[in-house]
Amino acid sequence: MKQSAIPISFIFRRVQSLTGFFLVLFLLEHLFTNSTAALFLDEGSFFVKSVTLFQSIPYLHVVEVVLIGIPIALHAFLGVRYIITGDLNSFKTDGRRPALYQYKRNKAYSWQRITSYILAIGLVFHVVQMRFLDKPKKVIINNQATYFVKIKKDNKLEKLSKKMDIQIFSKDEVLNLDENFQKIKLKETQVLAFSKISGVAFLLEVRNTFKNPFMVGIYSIFVLAASFHALNGFWTFLITWGFIISNRSQKISLGICFWIMLFIISLGFLSIWSSYLY
DSSP states (O other): OOOOOOOHHHHHHHHHHHHHHHHHHHHHHHHHHHHTTOTTTGGGHHHHHHHHHHHTSTTHHHHHIIIIIHHHHHHHHHHHHHHHHOOOOSSOOSSSSOOOTTOHHHHHHHHHHHHHHHHHHHHHHHHHIIIIISOOEEEEETTEEEEEEEEEOOTTHHHHHHHHTOEEEOHHHHTTSOHHHHTSOOOTTEEEEEESSHHHHHHHHHHHHTTSHHHHHHHHHHHHHHHHHHHHHHHHHHHHTTSOOSHHHHHHHHHHHHHHHHHHHHHHHHHHHHHHHO
């Protein structure tokens, strides 16, 4: 008897599930590292060391594309396919379409799709803002690598600069620097901050981002969406791959995933709100 081939849809489902699992691990690491940017936690020293080490990885851009960019793109591509072919039925309707809003898993299914839209927009915004627009620049000064970032000045910045050996230049003071820095357009409320440690420059970038109440709101929503999407997806991953089969194991694991979700939300909020307040 001829054995039938594995359906391509089955393979696609497994690929999306595996890339999703990998991205859950990345999210945990990413939010944990970012949470250490909280300056009341040892002046953010762990964040500085972690980012500095990460920035020293050879062929970093290739590593980011292969280990982060491609899995995200693949997961998103397959996700779009399922969104198009799927249908939400967990909201009340006028009766012309089915509505099974009384079932919790139907609601979770719907929110998994809704948060995917939020994540798609949020990821593009996050990458463009953090990796291109506001990313610290590297220059060579006196034969030594130095990193600088344009940030908004505030009352606590001067105190922080003394603790972390950061050089701060206002709009007028920039005129005394090299002509390449003079071309940088600064507002009266902005300064250029220089550091010989890349992790410090990235810490200032994160801090500056979350000094903006609008960014605090946007990223708080982003963290909530990412955390739900990741842990709800992880729970279905466990079912898909046969790790949890019985109703009892599924119920227990769902509770565990819920508490892990709250934990990573707290990590994200720690980074966002501590930067806003400090």
